[in-house]
Amino acid sequence: MAPRPSKIWADYPVKDINRSKEFYRALGFTVRQLTHDGDDFISLSIGDNGFVLNLFSTERFERGVRTKALDTWGTNEVNFSISADTKDEVLAWEQALLDIDADIISPPEEMKEGWWVMRFADPDGHRWVILNMEK
Structure with a gap:
């Protein structure tokens, strides 16, 4: 039998963490208070079900996924x-x-x-x- 996932979240690469944090905060997303290593990561909680969206600097995202991030403008x-x-x-x-x-x-x-x-x-x-x- 396959394992049953207990949680799901998404990770996005962003160019400017602070700009993204203010954008999402202005839309009512909750910035989660997490300790992490550096200023190239924030975590957001979205909606009543607690969906988590993590925002990473593009460089850090690429290191983590071991590939290049897409340019999301036009894709x-x-x-x-x-x-x-x-x-x-x-x-x-x-x-x-x-x-x-x-x-x-x-x-x-x-x-x-x-x-x-x-x-x-x-x-x-x-x-x-x-x-x-x-x-």
Whole structure:
């Protein structure tokens, strides 16, 4: 029988740890207080289920994965989606992103009847989706 994973998290390479920390903090992500070796790492907690996103300097990320990181501008390595309970919550996300001058890839739109979606990128080009499925 295969082992059952107990936790899952994601790691992203970023060019500027402090810029990324402020970007995600402005969107309500929780910066986890962890001790780590140096200033080239932060850990974020996302949502009610405690999904963890670790941000590493690009150099440190590449050492850890033993390969080159993609340039995420113009490419997409993964698609994370954040659940929104209502269309208004999608619109609130849009406003929060506009307030911090984030790169909105696509503004809120009705994907199909009752489903609303928008897309944005963080300062390093990592793409995110805000998705409401009311029906």
